[in-house]
Amino acid sequence: MASQPIKPKRITDIGPPNYENFLHPVIKSNYGQWKYHETLAPGVLCHVAESGARIYSVRAASPRLLSIQTLRLFASLADKYCGGYLRFTSRNNVEFLLDNPDNIEPLKKELAAEGFPVGGTNNSISNIVHTQGWVHCHSSATDASGLVKSVMDALYEDFVQEKLPAKLRIAVACCLNMCGAVHCSDIAILGIHRKPPQIRHDLLPKVCEVPTLISSCPTGAIRPATVGGKQSVEVIEEQCMYCGNCYTVCPAMPMNDPDNDGISIWVGGKVSNARTAPKFTKLAIPYLPNNPPRWPEVVQAVANIVDVYAKNAKRFERLGEWIERVGWPKFFELTGIPFTRYHIDDFKFAGLTYARSTHIRF
Amino acid sequence: MASQPIKPKRITDIGPPNYENFLHPVIKSNYGQWKYHETLAPGVLCHVAESGARIYSVRAASPRLLSIQTLRLFASLADKYCGGYLRFTSRNNVEFLLDNPDNIEPLKKELAAEGFPVGGTNNSISNIVHTQGWVHCHSSATDASGLVKSVMDALYEDFVQEKLPAKLRIAVACCLNMCGAVHCSDIAILGIHRKPPQIRHDLLPKVCEVPTLISSCPTGAIRPATVGGKQSVEVIEEQCMYCGNCYTVCPAMPMNDPDNDGISIWVGGKVSNARTAPKFTKLAIPYLPNNPPRWPEVVQAVANIVDVYAKNAKRFERLGEWIERVGWPKFFELTGIPFTRYHIDDFKFAGLTYARSTHIRF
Amino acid sequence: MADNGKPKTELLDQLETGPWPSFVTEIKKAREGSPVCDDLLGQLELSYQEKKGHWKHGGIVGVLGYGGGVIGRYSDIPEQFPNVAHFHTIRVNQPSGWFYTSDAIRTLCDIWERHGSGLTNMHGSTGDIIFLGTRTNELEPTFKELTEAGFDLGGSGSSMRTPSCCLGQARCEWACYDSMKLCYDLTMAYQDELHRPPFPYKFKIKCAACPNDCVASIARADLSIIGTWKDDIQQDDAAVAAYAAGGLNIQKDVCDRCPTRCMDWDGATLTINNRECVRCMHCINAMPKALAPGKERGATILIGSKAPIVQGALLSSVLIPFIPADELLETVKELIGRVWEFWDEYGKNRERIGELIQRVGMANFLDAIGLDPAPEMISAPRDNPYVFFQTKSESNGN
Amino acid sequence: MADNGKPKTELLDQLETGPWPSFVTEIKKAREGSPVCDDLLGQLELSYQEKKGHWKHGGIVGVLGYGGGVIGRYSDIPEQFPNVAHFHTIRVNQPSGWFYTSDAIRTLCDIWERHGSGLTNMHGSTGDIIFLGTRTNELEPTFKELTEAGFDLGGSGSSMRTPSCCLGQARCEWACYDSMKLCYDLTMAYQDELHRPPFPYKFKIKCAACPNDCVASIARADLSIIGTWKDDIQQDDAAVAAYAAGGLNIQKDVCDRCPTRCMDWDGATLTINNRECVRCMHCINAMPKALAPGKERGATILIGSKAPIVQGALLSSVLIPFIPADELLETVKELIGRVWEFWDEYGKNRERIGELIQRVGMANFLDAIGLDPAPEMISAPRDNPYVFFQTKSESNGN
Numbered sequence A, B: 001m002a003s004q005p006i007k008p009k010r011i012t013d014i015g016p017p018n019y020e021n022f023l024h025p026v027i028k029s030n031y032g033q034w035k036y037h038e039t040l041a042p043g044v045l046c047h048v049a050e051s052g053a054r055i056y057s058v059r060a061a062s063p064r065l066l067s068i069q070t071l072r073l074f075a076s077l078a079d080k081y082c083g084g085y086l087r088f089t090s091r092n093n094v095e096f097l098l099d100n101p102d103n104i105e106p107l108k109k110e111l112a113a114e115g116f117p118v119g120g121t122n123n124s125i126s127n128i129v130h131t132q133g134w135v136h137c138h139s140s141a142t143d144a145s146g147l148v149k150s151v152m153d154a155l156y157e158d159f160v161q162e163k164l165p166a167k168l169r170i171a172v173a174c175c176l177n178m179c180g181a182v183h184c185s186d187i188a189i190l191g192i193h194r195k196p197p198q199i200r201h202d203l204l205p206k207v208c209e210v211p212t213l214i215s216s217c218p219t220g221a222i223r224p225a226t227v228g229g230k231q232s233v234e235v236i237e238e239q240c241m242y243c244g245n246c247y248t249v250c251p252a253m254p255m256n257d258p259d260n261d262g263i264s265i266w267v268g269g270k271v272s273n274a275r276t277a278p279k280f281t282k283l284a285i286p287y288l289p290n291n292p293p294r295w296p297e298v299v300q301a302v303a304n305i306v307d308v309y310a311k312n313a314k315r316f317e318r319l320g321e322w323i324e325r326v327g328w329p330k331f332f333e334l335t336g337i338p339f340t341r342y343h344i345d346d347f348k349f350a351g352l353t354y355a356r357s358t359h360i361r362f
Numbered sequence C, D: 001m002a003d004n005g006k007p008k009t010e011l012l013d014q015l016e017t018g019p020w021p022s023f024v025t026e027i028k029k030a031r032e033g034s035p036v037c038d039d040l041l042g043q044l045e046l047s048y049q050e051k052k053g054h055w056k057h058g059g060i061v062g063v064l065g066y067g068g069g070v071i072g073r074y075s076d077i078p079e080q081f082p083n084v085a086h087f088h089t090i091r092v093n094q095p096s097g098w099f100y101t102s103d104a105i106r107t108l109c110d111i112w113e114r115h116g117s118g119l120t121n122m123h124g125s126t127g128d129i130i131f132l133g134t135r136t137n138e139l140e141p142t143f144k145e146l147t148e149a150g151f152d153l154g155g156s157g158s159s160m161r162t163p164s165c166c167l168g169q170a171r172c173e174w175a176c177y178d179s180m181k182l183c184y185d186l187t188m189a190y191q192d193e194l195h196r197p198p199f200p201y202k203f204k205i206k207c208a209a210c211p212n213d214c215v216a217s218i219a220r221a222d223l224s225i226i227g228t229w230k231d232d233i234q235q236d237d238a239a240v241a242a243y244a245a246g247g248l249n250i251q252k253d254v255c256d257r258c259p260t261r262c263m264d265w266d267g268a269t270l271t272i273n274n275r276e277c278v279r280c281m282h283c284i285n286a287m288p289k290a291l292a293p294g295k296e297r298g299a300t301i302l303i304g305s306k307a308p309i310v311q312g313a314l315l316s317s318v319l320i321p322f323i324p325a326d327e328l329l330e331t332v333k334e335l336i337g338r339v340w341e342f343w344d345e346y347g348k349n350r351e352r353i354g355e356l357i358q359r360v361g362m363a364n365f366l367d368a369i370g371l372d373p374a375p376e377m378i379s380a381p382r383d384n385p386y387v388f389f390q391t392k393s394e395s396n397g398n
């Protein structure tokens, strides 16, 4: 990776390339003129324009973390079957855009051979929106990519088939910052801490401003303290809710703790306005151990929820919509997940989550 | 009202009389054995027991504030038609309990002659749950009984008939303490202040503890201050939300202000679990002038809401259920009530009342 | 003064017209025996003119040995209206379900004629008989006569307040437990707490015998006891058919209004999926001759409702999903004991139990009173990730 | 070290089995040209063993004149893994809708082969092309090559973040406005704010061309622009009938799932009460050949969503119910200007716009940006009586 400067002139603020340069000719000439679409097979869509023109999309799985080698593979497949046109989706799948339906099967075959299954459309489980984890972030309570790989291996059949009652969208985030979609997903997997930050009293005065640090704590758990004659802080353990915000503003407050970090599982969120309004994801399992490389407890928990949902929900019912219809007690009963004190909200809007009617099923 | 002590022995803690002594024989012998009920006319119910026995109830309006003269009248009517049995309802109507249906009409006739209309059952507007107002409370921003009289005069037809889509329950409270049912009523009429308390610096140090007073203010608007050399308080006007809690704990903080006090109108609450869960009442009109003796603006506003509801709701739809089905924009449009900045919540749970979907009607 | 020696009541007089019974007429009726009423009318007329109340903050007045039951009230213009210089109310504990005989009514009237204004509220919002307006020196005599007639005072201040109830099994086919008896038994059990304020603030109990909640307990009681049932709705198919024949649109007005849409109507038979039913009462309300609550009856216990002062209004929330009818009294008493113990220890001055639960969190409250968390207590689990894990020491309540 | 001179990756190797494509395989693929990847694998294996990350807080690194676009990252055990001692990511602004030609992809690969790890994320959660891991001294050269190839950096820190969008009119029959163009135009309009952090915190814009919101804008954007329509749903009765014939249960699966139940199906014809329709998309989604959004198209503007740190997650809420498609760019730009001005003046450090609105109240925010309150902005009016009346001086914003 030797540096090879090409030209001296410095260009700035040009913005991204204009998307128009990257559009398939069929798309370009039918832009804004689409009439309807059909699904030809899981992962294969056909969009029909008012003009009668058709564009075929073949959606393949991607680990999102892609080497340039794989990207070049995608590029050459696009050249071979798609006139060089491809795109990525908002859930990090890759989509090949074809005007010739005869190319669909050969493309799918090559993708399969290279290990990129086709699917993720309609009532399937699409790719998992996820984050950096141990691959790149300082903040992570767990890895992200490894969790995704483990879970999607187990849910693979639901990616290549469309047999669920509705779309099911999963997200992974490696800390409470929730880069990604955790707070509004059908199922979310979230890395969590369960211990207050350790305080590096040696480092702290050098790298952090104490007042900023103190005010970063939403619960007021951080207090000024003098340690070894130096200005530092202390954390009142009972008040800490392990949010990690102090660590974000001050590197001398690391949260990592192999013995206590772990995973929580969340369910029932959604983003679309279809039928019901968008919803936040709600706590299902407060804690599962961090068990790399395969996180068997997490995989089992997610697979179980998917399974119970698939068996019980009605057509067009997203996970959260199903739960709202049958009630949370039923969700806990059918999944066998124990209901604990941690499920009961005690944050800002807690009171509104208490059951304020006698609407009860027995 | 000369005092006439009868006996020297002091009796305490005996509790109320046992209700069993006050039950109509038909009720006593069919207690817990009722099978169904029918409505014979507005205000006239017939409950049928498993045994086949029947008890008839005739419900008459009451101003709630009753003289002993009227109570004695009720007692003699009960003697004449009901074997001496009567009761009051949870909404302060009086109910006469008859075992002989032939007595219904004569009783109704006498009640009518005395000015006590019969009604209030099923899909009617029953009596207004209300409070003391200027008749007895130090805290009131308006009168209660006068408002009730004025409003019920206007809604009289809906008391003696059952033509509304569902029950419609109204409440009046004369200050934010809301003694009664304001916070969960179909329509509520609430006396409000719109100015911070006046501070009686002369009186304050004598009658109030300053720290208790300061901590009584939910918004922290009250601060210690020295006035005329004496310890007192000041109120930061911008932070005052006119709740009157300071006045409750300290008489030297009166809120009454004839020029600024007034009435607000609230809609869409309910208590029953029928169909939808119980709901809080929501702000409809932030301010109407206090206009005794007949409060024409208030009467007109309430009548208008009843009218719009009656014309638009479906059968079995309570006011709040109707509004939730058609949406709040429609409510404001149909009633012609202007939507203002005051309708937008800015209290504790405010964020949850912002429209967090694209579900919009045009 | 008007010609008849009575105060001028030009504004109030306008409230004597119209079809609704008039409280002004009532006050005028009462003045026969009571000069107090003239001054009340006078002061009230002034309030109507000035748009302003004329009562002062009440001082502490009451009867011997009781801390509650009387609301002290004084005119702020006693010179003008000396007869209402003192104008205290007495809260008299009503009989369950507000049932009376004509004799009982007359007894109350006679006592109040002797000792007070002759004005009442039948009833106050909490449920009491309100004797409206008397002087301090009349309190004790009134109390004596009341107790001798078998009546006692209700609650006020930081006491247990007078419990109240719907009429339940006395006249309602839907009553799932005996609300009148429970209300009476609880009132009797807590006479001390009712009369001698022991708490951080008021504590209200309301008993409704089914989810229709005709006594508004879910909105206006610190402890709400609401009847319900566990088994299937009782159904009479012939009667359903009769409703249909009689013009009820069973699909639209019953099935489509069921909150869980757990009913099916094929034009001839109604099928209820009782496992999905949330016991809202709607279908039963709509067809009282055809449907009825199940036979396994009892109540749901909810906690914490109140008016908005000052943290915002609360509705009661589910604490115990179901208690069989015959275990209600004992279980509720045991529960109340634990709740009061917790409130006593942790409640701040003027903090209602619902506010305390909000402040410390439901889970800690459950720990403290020794109840296991159940998903029926919540409408949904938390949506924020801010869990206070108890890894440090498992017994730590936070 | 394993025999091949490569680090041992026993745990990671287990992630190369199974049907889902493996990120471990990707890292291994990339190590052909890049020794960095060996150290990345080594450090990652260690994290898998220890259950603990090994990255330090990033310092401030970047390219000349830009304050954003690079996330600094350093190993906390550089002695062991010197090649990832620096391991910064570069955020490259993606083209609207993530459309590429194979040539564009190869250009990016070539640049990144020359200057970085050869690892990417296609794409980051905000939407950027992520170049995953390089050293400080490679930042400027990478940037140079990128701009010469027509690419520029995305946002990071307290800047406007890279806007993103659903593919909209490019391949979707439901697009109610041109989300790709709007996204591009806004990105171009705010190059300065994107590259030179001017704000109290991050500001994200996402453009979805219909209420299905395929780019999750309502949950993950400070400004969410979501397509909708004003007139009636376009309906093809024959196609509806074809769906019914094809086995779709129109009553159950379409009508009964409509949130406002505003559709009627009599077995032959579907009737939509369009005045009641809330444009949820469900019926259209279920029958794409039969129904389509109306012709009067545009977008709803919503504001304020974000992840939970630290006051709890927010969803965006309605700010402008409808803007016609052809007025979108200008109106949104004007609006953004006013929003930023307000945020700039009143926002605290690290306070997102949604949090600021929560803090000062929506009404005050509307006043400040000069928008009239509309009932479409709320799900319901306040239920508490704590109104800050503005009687003192009508212009006072509180």
Ligand code: SRM
Binding pocket: A037, A045, A088, A089, A090, A091, A092, A093, A120, A121, A122, A123, A126, A127, A129, A166, A167, A169, A181, A184, A185, A186, A269, A270, A271, A272, A273, A274, A318, D097, D165, D166, D167, D168, D171, D172, D173, D174, D212, D213, D214, D215, D216, D285, D286
């Ligand atoms: C390609 C993509 C947009 C893009 O610019 O990249 C896209 C494309 C389409 N979406 Fe989407 N959606 C895409 C992400 C989303 C997201 C965002 C997300 O998942 O993070 C959502 C919101 C999800 C949520 O609510 O949590 C989303 C909610 C929908 C819905 C509503 C589903 C529902 O019932 O709630 C529809 C309608 C439907 O499927 O019937 C839809 C429909 C569609 C249609 C059918 C639209 C059309 O007519 O072309 C497209 C093919 C759908 C399919 O995959 O079955 N799309 N769609 C995204 C593909 C992601 C992927 O690789 O899986």
Ligand code: SRM
Binding pocket: B130, B131, B132, B136, B137, B138, B139, B177, B178, B179, B180, B181, B248, C071, C073, C089, C091, C121, C123, C124, C125, C126, C127, C128, C129, C130, C154, C155, C162, C202, C204, C219, C220, C221, C305, C306, C307, C308, C309, C310, C352
């Ligand atoms: C008499 C009565 C109104 C009526 O006309 O019926 C009443 C009258 C007063 N209430 Fe009440 N409340 C009455 C039922 C209620 C109810 C309704 C209920 O009990 O179902 C409520 C709402 C439910 C609740 O408890 O939250 C109620 C909520 C309040 C509050 C607000 C309490 C809160 O926590 O939000 C206050 C203020 C306070 O306690 O400081 C209050 C305070 C008062 C005071 C004592 C005034 C004060 O600030 O000290 C009033 C005395 C008036 C007077 O001069 O007689 N009153 N009060 C009701 C009692 C009669 C009875 O015993 O039957």
Ligand code: SRM
Binding pocket: B037, B045, B088, B089, B090, B091, B092, B093, B120, B121, B122, B123, B126, B127, B129, B166, B167, B169, B181, B184, B185, B186, B269, B270, B271, B272, B273, B274, B318, C097, C165, C166, C167, C168, C171, C172, C173, C174, C212, C213, C214, C215, C216, C285, C286
């Ligand atoms: C007499 C009374 C109980 C008492 O102990 O005093 C009572 C008695 C009955 N109620 Fe009630 N309700 C009584 C106050 C209430 C209240 C409390 C209140 O209004 O403050 C409620 C809750 C109101 C709310 O939700 O805001 C109440 C909600 C109901 C409902 C549910 C209505 C709904 O659809 O939401 C029913 C069922 C029905 O009417 O179909 C009901 C039904 C009934 C039935 C039919 C029960 C029966 O089978 O006997 C009784 C006659 C009803 C009628 O008036 O049409 N009762 N009922 C109360 C009469 C008050 C009055 O004078 O008007």
Ligand code: SRM
Binding pocket: A130, A131, A132, A136, A137, A138, A139, A177, A178, A179, A180, A181, A248, D071, D073, D089, D091, D121, D123, D124, D125, D126, D127, D128, D129, D130, D154, D155, D162, D202, D204, D219, D220, D221, D305, D306, D307, D308, D309, D310, D352
């Ligand atoms: C790279 C990326 C995750 C990914 O793997 O895709 C990411 C990575 C980081 N995010 Fe993020 N965020 C990324 C998208 C998001 C999103 C999703 C989105 O934009 O749609 C969110 C949730 C939406 C939102 O903005 O609220 C998100 C919410 C956060 C937060 C919480 C912000 C909040 O207000 O709640 C933080 C913490 C902070 O800002 O202090 C954060 C902070 C971070 C930092 C900078 C860590 C930190 O504390 O300084 C992470 C750097 C990781 C690294 O080493 O590369 N990141 N972050 C995403 C950006 C890639 C891109 O540019 O395309």
Ligand code: SF4
Binding pocket: A131, A132, A133, A137, A138, A139, A140, A141, A173, A174, A175, A176, A177, A178, A179
């Ligand atoms: S979720 Fe947390 S750990 Fe993961 S990338 Fe975002 S900030 Fe880093």
Ligand code: SF4
Binding pocket: A196, A197, A216, A217, A218, A219, A220, A221, A222, A235, A239, A240, A241, A242, A243, A244, A245, A246, A247
């Ligand atoms: S982790 Fe969060 S709650 Fe705990 S001390 Fe840090 S900022 Fe405070």
Ligand code: SF4
Binding pocket: B131, B132, B133, B137, B138, B139, B140, B141, B173, B174, B175, B176, B177, B178, B179
């Ligand atoms: S609502 Fe207020 S003014 Fe009216 S009786 Fe209750 S405390 Fe007094």
Ligand code: SF4
Binding pocket: B196, B197, B216, B217, B218, B219, B220, B221, B222, B235, B239, B240, B241, B242, B243, B244, B245, B246, B247
């Ligand atoms: S009225 Fe309420 S907000 Fe105003 S000063 Fe008094 S206690 Fe505070």
Ligand code: SF4
Binding pocket: C166, C167, C168, C169, C172, C173, C174, C175, C176, C208, C209, C210, C211, C212, C213, C214, C215
């Ligand atoms: S609450 Fe139920 S049981 Fe009690 S009176 Fe009302 S309907 Fe009957």
Ligand code: SF4
Binding pocket: B275, C257, C258, C259, C260, C261, C262, C263, C272, C276, C277, C278, C279, C280, C281, C282, C283, C284
């Ligand atoms: S009681 Fe309510 S929930 Fe149960 S079946 Fe009847 S309408 Fe449905």
Ligand code: SF4
Binding pocket: D166, D167, D168, D169, D172, D173, D174, D175, D176, D208, D209, D210, D211, D212, D213, D214, D215, D227
């Ligand atoms: S958001 Fe709507 S317009 Fe955009 S891709 Fe999704 S379905 Fe199509």
Ligand code: SF4
Binding pocket: A275, D257, D258, D259, D260, D261, D262, D263, D272, D276, D277, D278, D279, D280, D281, D282, D283, D284
């Ligand atoms: S778009 Fe949604 S709200 Fe409108 S008719 Fe269709 S299903 Fe109903």
